[in-house]
Each structure stands twice: as structure tokens, then as C-alpha cells.
Amino acid sequence: MTRRTVAVLGVGGVGKTTYIFRTLNLTLKPRATLRPGIYRTYIGGKEVELIDVPGQLAVEVARNFSKAWSFYVDLMIYMYDLTDQSTLYAIAELHSVLLDRGISPYHRVVLVGNKRDLAEELGVFIEGDEIAVSIDAKKNILSN
Ligand SMILES: Nc1nc2c(ncn2[C@@H]2O[C@H](COP(=O)(O)OP(=O)(O)O)[C@@H](O)[C@H]2O)c(=O)[nH]1
């Protein structure tokens, strides 16, 4: 069976593990991620491996990713919180830390703005377009 590997990266608290659990149809609420997780699911007849990485700051997440995973990933999902600009800037930092380490280990990259429900409630909507261009990603908006 074809296997696809997807890594979800972003600073702590943006909703990576929640997103992965939702993809797996798990209803439980995740706790703080303390160690790397590799979750397996099947989507459209393909085996999909989802990589979840611990860490709060961009440098930690980048380091933990490169420790946990030395192989190629098919899709990198960079995730930020639509209500928090610092989480968007952290993506640029994360990306450059990976590049500095000589890692550009993915085939496709998307930038996902998460917590749309909260953004709508607060009326704060941090646009990721410029960062998406700088990391060569397509833009996506995601909500629960
Ligand atoms: N309002 C809102 N909260 C979310 C959403 N996704 C995750 N959260 C909350 O954000 C917090 C951090 O989520 P978590 O998945 O642990 O983030 P991670 O550190 O990136 O893995 C938790 O309290 C989640 O319930 C979302 O789409 N909307």
C-alpha cells in the first residue's frame, strides 16, 4: 500500500495534536505533547503517517523534529494560530532553522491558520500570505 508521511510543525499551543487527533477521528482531548508521536491512519486507500513533535519555541520544535525524523516527508504542515501573530512569525523562524541545518525534507508544504473559531469570536485574523510566500507554501485556513 502507498504510504504518505505528513509532519505537523508549529510552536506549542497552536493545536497540532488536536488537529492530528481529529484526523484520526479520536474524540479525546490531547494533553501537552511531551515526546514525538507517529500516528497511522488510512485516507483514500493510502496509509498516512502523521508526525507530531513536542516543543514550545520554534528552535525546540525544529530540533525535536530533526531528532525524531531523519527521513523525507511527503507533506509538511506548518501550523499557526490565527489569533496570535507570534505563532506565525515562529513559522518563518522554524523554517529557517531547518534550512540552516540543511534540512528541507519535504515534497510539499502548506501553511495552516488554525483556531478559526476563536479568530471569528475575537475578530482577529492574522493573515499568513507573506510568510506562506516566503516558505513557498500554499495557504489554508482551518477550523474546528
Ligand atoms: N478555540 C480553539 N482551540 C483550539 C483549536 N485547536 C486546538 N485548540 C486548543 O489549543 C490548546 C493547545 O492544543 P494542542 O493540540 O495541545 O496544541 P499543540 O501544542 O500545537 O499540540 C488546547 O487547549 C486545545 O484545546 C481550535 O481550532 N480552536
Ligand SMILES: [Mg+2]
Ligand atoms: Mg501537541
